[in-house]
Amino acid sequence: MEEAAAGLCSSRVGAKCGRWNPTAEQVKVLTDLFSAGLRTPSTEQIQKISTHLSSFGKIENKNVFYWFQNHKARERHHHHNKKRRRPPPAPTSPVHTDLFVLDHSDRREFPITKLPGIWNEAEEMKRGKKKTLELFPLTSNYDYDAVEADQYKLVRNSPLRNNMVGELNLFDAVIEPPLDLTLGFF
Amino acid sequence: MEEAAAGLCSSRVGAKCGRWNPTAEQVKVLTDLFSAGLRTPSTEQIQKISTHLSSFGKIENKNVFYWFQNHKARERHHHHNKKRRRPPPAPTSPVHTDLFVLDHSDRREFPITKLPGIWNEAEEMKRGKKKTLELFPLTSNYDYDAVEADQYKLVRNSPLRNNMVGELNLFDAVIEPPLDLTLGFF
DNA sequence: GGAGTATGAATGAATG
DNA sequence: CATTCATTCATACTCC
Secondary structure, three states, X not given: OOOOOOOOOOOOOXXXXXXXXXXXXXHHHHHHHHHOOOOOOOXXXXXXXHHHHOOOOXXXXXXXXXXXXXXXXXXXXXXOOOOOOOOOOOOOOXXXXXXXXXXXXOOOEEEHHHOOOOXXXXXXXXXXXXXXXXXXXXXXXXXXXXXXXXXXXXXXXXXXXXXXXXXXOOOOOOOOOOOOOOOOOO | OOOOOOOOOOOOOOOOOOOOOOOHHHHHHHHHHHHOOOOOOOHHHHHHHXXXXXXXXXXXXXXXXXXXXHHHHHHHOOOOOOOOOOOOOOOOOOOOOOOEEXXXXXXEEEEOXXXXXXXXXXXXXXXXXXXXXXXXXXXXXXXXXXXXXXXXXXXXXXXOOOXXXXXXXXXXXXOOOOOOOHHHOO
16 A cells, blocks of 8 residues: 555554554665674574664664564465565575665665675575584474465474374465365364 | 455455455354354464355355454454544453364364364463464474574563663664674665 | 455464 | 464455
8 A cells, every 4th residue: 555654653644653663764674684684683694683773763682583583484385476586595505695775865775695794594604603503403394485375374393193194285286175174063 | 343244345245355355155154164263363274264164155265364363353452443543452352252263184083172173272371281282282492592692682572562771682782883884875 | 336244364472 | 292272464346
């Protein structure tokens, strides 16, 4: 809709400033960072991002933190059935994206991987500092590309999956109404 | 109102519809499940329900997900608002019925509170849990604790409530006018 | 046809 | 990280 309304709080229209309402610019930066592969920013990164974004509007560190948490989680579930996103960066690969982030006030651009302040696990990994992806399940990269639309949730390694098929398209497996399953209300 | 009158949109009477519009049958099933105590269907449950409901009309998993999400939320606070920005909170009383649900995929019957797949939190609450149960017994012993636990634990452990400003363990507490950083966007 | 309302969808915030 | 709660936005639809 028309988000051109004068920002009462942030970007959205009748925002009731109870909670953070990111501006378009803020979302842009966050999204870019995410697309570039940043998934779980460290405390320092959050601090920097937050500071940077504060120039676009009110924002706190926790907002940034939550944003990434939510964005990542929802990327997996695909609550939306919108456009397909670029596949998540290979956890073990150098994630050397060539994305650029441009500042609208200065028109200068930098490769996102070279931003002085912000960067991600790839860098640190190379230097053997913090992250050791090996410790992670490597976020079992599901085939986001293949699936798409409706699927928004994955069963993952739920202990409940006794008779689960290992790869069954959980959602969107719009097979058909084969079994008049459950509900028993009928 | 909950008018069952024929409408104009998708499920009712064809029209341009950007969003899902449940058919009467779909609503019936969903409502029955809800009144039977189902509040937060698991992934698999959603899948089943969705598949089943698809025989009544177009539907996606996310629709089912949202439906329960919204229905539960609105049950709590009897949306008896007159306008937006309503302040009156309405305490809720969890309703628990003893309806049964049949799982045809397994050909077994269960009281809804004991269904392997479908069930509500009434049970859990009896056992001392606070509110929503946890569907997954947590066998996921990831080892991420070692790696990036610091990032969100600090958030978790702090009240972070409405006034997080007073707490600031690491957030906000971090150096204040961050030196250079500036994300290099400039 | 506009106002008011019911509800689908989205997302920030929070907890385990 | 998974799941859930809360609040808000957007829109279908009813009623006048």
